[in-house]
Amino acid sequence: MDEILDVVSLVLILIGALLCLTAAIGLVRFRDVPSRLHAATKPQVLGMILICLAIALSLRSWPVVAFLVPIVLIQLATAPLSAHMVGRQAYRNGTIDRASLHVDELAGSSETPPAAGG
Structure with missing residues (x-):
């Protein structure tokens, strides 16, 4: 049974590393901000x-699982939030090609809110 779990963990590490590699390649190769954000969040989080x-x-240890669960939860909470903030700032800076957007939900809110400090 130990050998089977070791092989499964080896395969999971290989798939996770390949997903993280594709995320890194996507960050370098994609041209626009939304594509880079997709590459930075989806495969990287799944790979991790x-x-x-x-x-x-x-490792088959409960303290290790107790240590890894908050890491996964924090990653799941922060990756979409940071991608949203980067995408919104790129929209405000004008670095997103607005003609390529199918739906422009931020068209009416291009000004900075009063409490944002800008």
């Missing part, structure tokens, strides 16, 4: 979750 799952399977 798979690597954490592989670590938990490999």
